[in-house]
Amino acid sequence: MGFKFVVIRPRAYPTYKSFETAIVTSSYRLAVEAGKSLTDVAKDWQEPPTVEVKDVSRGAVKMWEVVATGEVFYYVNFGTKPHMIRPRRYRGWLRFRSDYVAKTRPGSLISRSGGARGRVVFAKYARHPGMEPRRFDLALAKQLKGRYPQLIHSSLEEMCRRLDP
Secondary structure, three states, X not given: OOOOOOOOOOOOXXXXXXXXXXXXXXXXXXXXXXXXXXXXXXXXXXXXXXXXXXXXXXXXXXXXXXXXXOXXXXXXXHOEOOEEEOOOOOOOOEEEEEEEEOOOOOOOOOOOOOEEEEEEEEEOOEEEOOEOOOOHHHHHHHHHOOXXXXXXXXXXXXXXXXXXX
């Protein structure tokens, strides 16, 4: 009875570059996921924000920035103070609905049905009560906090699978 030993070797050994690529890919996937979450929150809005992922790397440090641009998004995310609303034209009238149901809640990334309701009202001016900030950025950071290690792990596993025979 004899034994035969077979040496099992990977096709290649992981290099610094392959680890770096796996980690950079993970961070980019997380940024894209964050952008998609912001887009999903505002998909039913009349003026949804433009969301893009920008490369803001400095030297050897690879970083991604998720940027949501839109005037309405800014006001909803950071809130507004109580303020007066006046007609655009001199001697004009405002026309609006008497009741409003918010589509989003503070600290949540869930959007629901909402909007203007009630009877139509005409007025020379209106006192807006202000709006509580929704802080989508903080809610998103909280939601995705645990995802980064998962994404790095899956990227490293994928890299190792490509190296094994």
